[in-house]
Amino acid sequence: MTSSPMGVGPLVEMRNISIHFGGIKAVDDVSIDLYPGEVVALLGHNGAGKSTLVKVLSGAYRANSGQILIDGRTVEIGSPRDAKALGIETIYQTLALAENIDAPGNLFLGRELTTPWGTLDDAAMEHAARQAILELNPNFTRIKEPVKNLSGGQRQSVAIARALHFKARILIMDEPTAALGPHETRQVADLITRLKAKGIGIFLISHDIHDVFSLADRISVMKNGKLVGTVRTQDVTQDDVLGMIILGKRPKIAA
């Protein structure tokens, strides 16, 4: 276990997590952790098990074995609701948007604002969603369209805005910039830096190794469902990390 970079205990500890789908071991005895204000990148080939691992934390899957600790206490995360209640927000690789519903409807899905009468407060949700999304993507104008009519980048903006709006303590970003243009990608990088400064812990799954090196404090590499190792970004070169991804070997320098 890495020692605390800031002299505090870990925000998240996932211990010995395993999940299998039928015969396939998607995640095999993986342990990772995350400190407040830290960005931990998860790297590995497609199918390495990154999405499956973080989905255990976001409540989408239940692990077959293993333990999750938040603030040092064991927690049971049985559903996405449980995760959200613990302050864990997720930007899913698949975005997880309801296609026939507009951006405000998606942003508040499952957490709708209501009037004192108990009816949906669509005006308030639209206002809040407009602000949240425009901050991310100033070119976003089609706020009242079903999200199926939006471009990939716009949909991704909606998914990101949703994760940020609810003041997460723990943020999971599964390839958050895959469909974004260079401008929006830079916005997201800025955003990550600001969130980090606020003490939010971020798991970042990305294919862009340059981004990872400029944003992540530590890097965990997975291969075939197993953890190859976790290294501090400042201790390694990009070649070291590529070696971990491709060969599944830890570099000599890492402790």
Added chain:
Amino acid sequence: MPEPLVAVGAPAVAARRRLRFAFLLNLTLLGLLGLMWAGLSLGTDSFATFGNFTNLLRQGSIWAIMAVGQTFVIITAGIDLSAGAVVGVAGTVVALLMKSGVPVPLAILATLGFGVAVGWVHAFGIVRMGLPPFIMTLASLTALRGIGLLMTNGQTIAGLPAEFSALARDSSFGIPNLFLAVIAVAVPCHLLLHHSRWGRHLYAVGSNREAARLSGIRVTRVLYLAYILSATLSALAGILTTARIGIGVATTGDGWELQAIASSVIGGASLFGAVGSVPGPLLGAMLLTTINNGANLLNINPFWQRIVTGGLIVAIVYLDQLRRPKR
């Protein structure tokens, strides 16, 4: 980010365009209905009589109530094929209860409770046992028809209390009671669908069930509510039908599930889920009732009506499919 907020007219335009589609569809249906009524009034001697018109409205009301329930299920991308069979059994149950001396209000409540139970069973099969809605409700249709015939031995139940029949035949405030029943169903259903969290969740589940689950929606609960609502409204339709014809007949409602589904889809609901409203099925039901009524008056062989209804369903589902984005 210090970017200016770009407040352009585009979102308002898009929203208006979407509203306009639903509005235009309803307007088209209304126009079609007016056209058919005008044509039948001129073309037949009996259409525009008071007796025929109230008869048409009464039958249309019963189908409209079923179609609203069906729409809730269709929005979840499901289907309720048992609706017609529920009408038959509910009509039988309410008649048998009253014959055995149960007071009318209690018999009605108990029959609605039966509808709740049937819907619960459907949802249980679909959610807990993972059966496709099509199979679960088709099996239920068959079983319920058997139950109805077993309960009555195929006999009709006559001699129901006069106050019960009055429910469907009388008017209140000058409006036929059956029409009032439609309003009493449609208004709360509209509010539920468009102004409640549950309505929003219903569309989300029909749109992308996994996304709904990941958003923290209790998908199971949403599906239970949809199937329970559909079966309960079909049970209400069964009660009203028995009151209207004055006898309990186990085979009532044969094929009405298709009328309800067709009404819903004609009214703009999509069998692929996440699209549908309350006014749509009401208009769709009136349209189908008029077609049936007109065909009778024009002396068209009733067997043709079944063929036409079948053809109509294929045509509208085909059109629905064209509307769906390809991926």
